[in-house]
Amino acid sequence: MPPAPAPSGNGLFVGLESMPATITSLLNSPFTDALAWVAIAGFLVAVVLQWQNVRDGARYLAAGSWVVFGLFWLTMVPYFYYDAQSPLETVLALAALPLCVYTGYLLYAGRESLLLLSKAVAIMGLIYLPAELIPVVQRWLIETTAVQTHYGMELLGYSPGIEEGSNGYYSRFAFDPEETVTGRTTHIVLACTGIGSMAIFGGLTAAVKAPLRRKAVAFVASIGIIWFLNLIRNVFISLSSPYGWFQFDWLVSLMTTYLGSQPDRVSYLVAHNYVAQPLSVVALVAITYFVVKILPEVLEPLEDVLFVFTGNEYDLFEALGYEDARPGTADSEQ
Numbered sequence: 001m002p003p004a005p006a007p008s009g010n011g012l013f014v015g016l017e018s019m020p021a022t023i024t025s026l027l028n029s030p031f032t033d034a035l036a037w038v039a040i041a042g043f044l045v046a047v048v049l050q051w052q053n054v055r056d057g058a059r060y061l062a063a064g065s066w067v068v069f070g071l072f073w074l075t076m077v078p079y080f081y082y083d084a085q086s087p088l089e090t091v092l093a094l095a096a097l098p099l100c101v102y103t104g105y106l107l108y109a110g111r112e113s114l115l116l117l118s119k120a121v122a123i124m125g126l127i128y129l130p131a132e133l134i135p136v137v138q139r140w141l142i143e144t145t146a147v148q149t150h151y152g153m154e155l156l157g158y159s160p161g162i163e164e165g166s167n168g169y170y171s172r173f174a175f176d177p178e179e180t181v182t183g184r185t186t187h188i189v190l191a192c193t194g195i196g197s198m199a200i201f202g203g204l205t206a207a208v209k210a211p212l213r214r215k216a217v218a219f220v221a222s223i224g225i226i227w228f229l230n231l232i233r234n235v236f237i238s239l240s241s242p243y244g245w246f247q248f249d250w251l252v253s254l255m256t257t258y259l260g261s262q263p264d265r266v267s268y269l270v271a272h273n274y275v276a277q278p279l280s281v282v283a284l285v286a287i288t289y290f291v292v293k294i295l296p297e298v299l300e301p302l303e304d305v306l307f308v309f310t311g312n313e314y315d316l317f318e319a320l321g322y323e324d325a326r327p328g329t330a331d332s333e334q
Helices: 021-029 031-051 055-083 087-109 114-133 135-155 194-208 210-244 249-258 263-294 296-310
Strands: 003-006 162-164 171-175 185-186
Touching: 003 194, 003 296, 031 055, 031 114, 031 162, 055 114, 055 263, 087 114, 087 171, 087 263, 114 135, 135 162, 135 171, 135 210, 171 185, 185 210, 185 263, 194 210, 194 263, 194 296, 210 263, 249 263
Parallel strands: none
Antiparallel strands: 003 185, 162 171
């Protein structure tokens, strides 16, 4: 949820225009989206090859797709650093390239179990990329989220109204700059809809082998929790930015001096990057634990995730008491 000046506000929107021209042109080019599409397409073809029992071809193609996927995240680093000014997202995007390359190496070297994780990422992409690239889908998600966030603010006694934002959608909250502390407001973008987190759990639940009923229950439950928590997050950030909930003198001085932040943007950055984002990570871990209770089969790709991060083998099925749900056991098919 990027901050923006209110129509007659006093600050400049800090966006792509603040980046070096070469970086701006890179992010505005089809190159970044193309990398994502190529990676997802590669994962999908690898899934088909696995179904056809062309296992070596599936591994090699998935391995190359992981490298492309890592390059995609590398191109996102300037956005997270310059525009979002998010330390967490910047570090994660930087770490993605070596982790993805390592995953590709493991697949190439013969760790076939990573094809399941590749399948999950492919499904995540199929859920997320249409929202990113199809305007009618993106408009519906953004404007619906804006309406729901506005309703949440109304429950707390705030009713700024919604107006057309810089993205061309009715997604900006029309706070009166004369009645707010910072003179700024916020507008909803695709990242504010929660579609990224929903895609993660959609991919995980769809990729594993398990009875359809349990997969559907896990998916619906995770999506519902994400929607509710995301609504709270949006309301919190939408009110923090204009009303300056974090405009403490010492904090403004710290962030403007050492982080290069605009003074009237401090409350947004603190609310979004230093409060909401870490709590979102905690929420994702909690939702994962909840999904495991319903669909323990998702532990299989999570074991590979831990191996990629640590280089150690973990038996999560045994550690969490779900041995009967291990793929291949009779009880796992019930």
